[in-house]
Amino acid sequence: MEQAQSLFREGVLSHLEQLEALSYNLAVKQEKQRQEWAALRKNQELVLELRKKRDELKAKIERHKAEIQAFRGREEAGEDHGSAAGTSQQAMLELCVEELKGMLEMHWLTGISGKRTKKGVCVCISTAFEGAYLDSFHLDIALKPSVGISRHSVPPFIPLEQIAKEHLQTDLKKFLSVLFEHLNAYAGRKYQFQQLQSFPGGFVRDAQQGNSLHTVLTFGYNVRVEKQPFCLRAKLLYGGVTRSLPTEAVITCEDNRPSVQEKISSHSSLFCQNPLHRALECISSEDETLNHSSASLLGTHMF
Numbered sequence: 001m002e003q004a005q006s007l008f009r010e011g012v013l014s015h016l017e018q019l020e021a022l023s024y025n026l027a028v029k030q031e032k033q034r035q036e037w038a039a040l041r042k043n044q045e046l047v048l049e050l051r052k053k054r055d056e057l058k059a060k061i062e063r064h065k066a067e068i069q070a071f072r073g074r075e076e077a078g079e080d081h082g083s084a085a086g087t088s089q090q091a092m093l094e095l096c097v098e099e100l101k102g103m104l105e106m107h108w109l110t111g112i113s114g115k116r117t118k119k120g121v122c123v124c125i126s127t128a129f130e131g132a133y134l135d136s137f138h139l140d141i142a143l144k145p146s147v148g149i150s151r152h153s154v155p156p157f158i159p160l161e162q163i164a165k166e167h168l169q170t171d172l173k174k175f176l177s178v179l180f181e182h183l184n185a186y187a188g189r190k191y192q193f194q195q196l197q198s199f200p201g202g203f204v205r206d207a208q209q210g211n212s213l214h215t216v217l218t219f220g221y222n223v224r225v226e227k228q229p230f231c232l233r234a235k236l237l238y239g240g241v242t243r244s245l246p247t248e249a250v251i252t253c254e255d256n257r258p259s260v261q262e263k264i265s266s267h268s269s270l271f272c273q274n275p276l277h278r279a280l281e282c283i284s285s286e287d288e289t290l291n292h293s294s295a296s297l298l299g300t301h302m303f
Contacts, residue, residue: 029285043131111184112176119144125180127187129244130275134187141168157212158182159241181242188244189214195277203284213241217276223283225259232264236271246272 114123120143127134140151147169154160160179167175193214196207203222210216215238222231232253239247249271251264270279 026285029281033281033285039131112180119150120147123176125176125183127184129184129188129191132191134191135183137183141172147172154179154183155186155212158186185240185242185244186213189217189238192244192276193217195275196280199277199280199284204280214238215241217246221280221283223263225257225263230255230260232267234267234271236276245275248272 111126111128112123113126114121117140120141123139123141124136125139126136138151138153139149142148142150149160149164149168152160158179159182163175163178163182167178193207193209196204196217196219199221205220205222207219208217210218217236218234220231220233222229224230230253232251235250236246237248237250238245249268251268251271253260253264267279267283270282273279274282
């Protein structure tokens with residue numbers, strides 16, 4: 001009898017330790033998520049502020065352009081003569097300098113910076129995702145004798161030549177903007193794949209990238225449905241090379257019961273609307289909460 005009571009006490013203590021460990025792990029993860037969301041909100045506020053400054057700079061540049069065009073129009077019409085013409089040219093040069101400064105500052109706010117070189121300009125494109133600074137890419141753009149790219153560190157699978165052919169000769173700002181979209185989206189997808197690989201093997205397995213652009217990602221992950229474990233296979237498709245979030249999430253499971261299919265449907269939406277690692281953290285937390293609840297119910301029945 002005493003031995004049975006001792007075994008019962010040991011079982012209860014073991015169960016309580018498991019509950020305590022589950023509760024602690026859940027609290028740590030929730031606190032980490034709270035801090036990350038707080039940092040994300042702060043970054044979002046910063047983005048809004050920077051966008052406001054960018055819009056102000058755009059408006060300023062447009063005003064300068066209008067003034068420059070007005071000066072040119074008056075010169076062509078022969079309205080300015082003598083010293084007045086010299087004053088007009090000086091003013092136009094100053095406006096051009098202001099326009100260039102404004103463009104550089106505006107681009108810097110969006111992750112693009114540059115400096116003059118002997119042959120042209122050296123441009124640095126810095127990428128980021130969710131407030132995390134990622135890779136930087138550099139281009140040396142020659143302006144003489146003709147506009148062209150002399151050196152760069154852009155990956156070969158980014159269509160740099162095509163983008164340059166379409167925009168470099170006619171609109172440098174458009175060229176940098178389009179290239180930035182490609183590079184920033186690529187860096188964001190790559191970052192999410194790296195985060196995917198950091199999940200424990202008991203939860204995520206067989207993570208693979210379909211190509212160098214990371215526009216196709218496949219992996220398996222374990223979930224519990226109705227207290228039973230299931231392995232789901234996910235394939236994320238990014239419909240455009242300038243997208244950081246997937247356009248389609250195909251999730252499959254060998255079990256076709258309605259509860260599993262309902263879980264698959266909710267996960268598909270989750271993957272398409274959130275960064276990959278955030279979606280998986282949400283799924284993992286959901287499973288831990290269910291396990292914690294089940295363990296608590298089990299403990300209640302034991303007593």
